Amino acid sequence: MKPFRVFNGEVNNKATKIFKGEASGICDWDDIKYPVMLELNRAMFGEFWIEDEIRLNEDLKHYRHSLTDRERYVYNILTGMLTQLDSVANRFNFLLGYTCTDPSVAANIQLVGAFEGLHARSYQYLTSTMLNAEEKKEAFNAPKELPLLKERNKEIFELIQDFVDDPESMDKLYKALLAYLVLEGIYFTGAFAYFHSLARTNRMIGSNNMINLIKEDEVQHSVLFGTIMQILMLEFPELNTKENMEFTLEFIKRCVEKEKAWAAFIFDGIDNMTINEYSDYVEYLTNVICRNAGIQEVFPENKELRSKWILTYGSKKKKEGGLATRSDFFQTNVINYSHESGDGFDL
Structure with a gap:
């Protein structure tokens, strides 16, 4: 791949295309091709946080004394798995930003990469607090050793x-972005449900607060990359083919089935949520990433999130009018938050 020009005084500041286009290199936010990129940039910066803001003293007590052996195992493996995915995401965004020719889009991609690095550090914070050296080694080796994973x-x-391996190929770029949408919107976000289920039983509240900070970031990232996918189809109509659409839908379906198979293994013996609940949630998340990217919904019958407790425990707590509230990231509602006693779970 040819090195990009850091500055080109012979062309306009506004990029001609987000990839394989021309731009001076000057990022003038008042003169960008896609104004939504400024909105996304502001939104992502508005959510900045660091992991030390979360206190885990009570979580450590819960981890040692309130979680079952199976619940501890799942906690360990999921934090190791999430670290793997965020590590890959960080490196992918580095290359994607390098190849992007629109300074405003590149700025957002680079910001996503920085947040993915923060997320990996945050999982490290969770594991370093809860796990001993042997447990941590097992957790971080799990993505290399567990067959279903x-x-x-x-x-x-x-x-x-x-x-x-071939960053000049637009077809490979399209498919990499598709894979990344699945990684962000299904594999990341789906795994977060386990932490919500623990918080639902008044355990590991700090860990769930951390996950909800990460989750809000990932939702924004999914919107950004869905937007980039739509722009790619607009700027490169040769990618918008029947063959690509068929590949896209089949790929997403395969990924969902693999996620369900993995979930049946990892959540076996977990009483806080059922496999059916999780499968419904994954299908719902799949439709969300499809809508973000302008793709036909894969599960059109699954338009609503059926397990409403995920909204209660799976959203970042905010203060509005002195009341503790939680926002529904997917439906943009705000609902009153009150911690359930644990009775009457709709499993």
């Missing part, structure tokens, strides 16, 4: 690596 991740990593 390796199988789930294999295809998305292959598509991302194909683009890394």
